[in-house]
Amino acid sequence: MEISIGRLSAETGVKVPTIRYYEQIGLMAKPPRSEGNQRKYDRAARERLRFIRHARDLGFPLEAVRELLSMSGAPGDPCAAADDIARRQLAEVELRIARLTALREELQRMLGQCAHGTISDCRVIEVLGNHDLCQHTHQADHRHDAA
Amino acid sequence: MEISIGRLSAETGVKVPTIRYYEQIGLMAKPPRSEGNQRKYDRAARERLRFIRHARDLGFPLEAVRELLSMSGAPGDPCAAADDIARRQLAEVELRIARLTALREELQRMLGQCAHGTISDCRVIEVLGNHDLCQHTHQADHRHDAA
DNA sequence: CTAATTCCTCTAGCAACTAGAGCTTCAAGA
């Protein structure tokens, strides 16, 4: 049951260059190669990659994923540490939701008051130029790409 | 009313290297320099930087900020474009809130079921290893630093 | 057997900064 990197990619939903990247940073082990130097993966590698993918989907940063992986290899250890990582992740997510919710309100207010005239009386531009017009203090999470 | 970069930083909440970075990418104009080659800013620069800061706090990407700035310099133009940018930003924010809310639930469920025993029966690790145990499909926004 | 696809390595780029090295200038106190 040896599969190519392309196959592994299709089966896990992780893109090929990303798999190679994970190998490069030591998150995935270097797999054996074929005659012609191509990577060959086994079931264990696929499971590991699925685990990574899932953790990433849940928003865990790679460093946390690394820790979780090392724990998953030590079944006898207490699970408090894993619990703790997940708890911190939850706190992160909640913080971000709170921030984004404040942003949403501000944006809605801004848009709701826009008279659709010219820039000179545009609420959007005006509010941006003068924070005093805001209801909340706000601070975005500054990152943008969606997964 | 000429102020140093440090002063400008203190008055706007934008860090000194960030101001220089904005200059480098052409978001802020190159200011005049003192005898000894130090940047000197005026009121207009401060207002512009405040505008940028505020837009960033609301989560607008730098490219959008650039557009908004150029609009704010053309008071006679119709405001539909500014409106549109803000509307798109709002849609972005709403999407991210929806995703994060799904994640939060998943994490809560994971944590709620944790028996605090050993890794071998840790729900956190188990769920990560097997997506079928999930209630939702989820996909994070993958980015993390908070502002 | 050939042609299309997939694979390889390597470097560089993305957003939006942040950090550090190694140097110069400025402001304030003695």
Next chain:
DNA sequence: TCTTGAAGCTCTAGTTGCTAGAGGAATTAG
């Protein structure tokens, strides 16, 4: 006036988590 320490300067490189492209070798379908 001198001095010292903070703040300024430029430049390069690093951060996170990938993604894109060049230029070539291997594999696989027909």
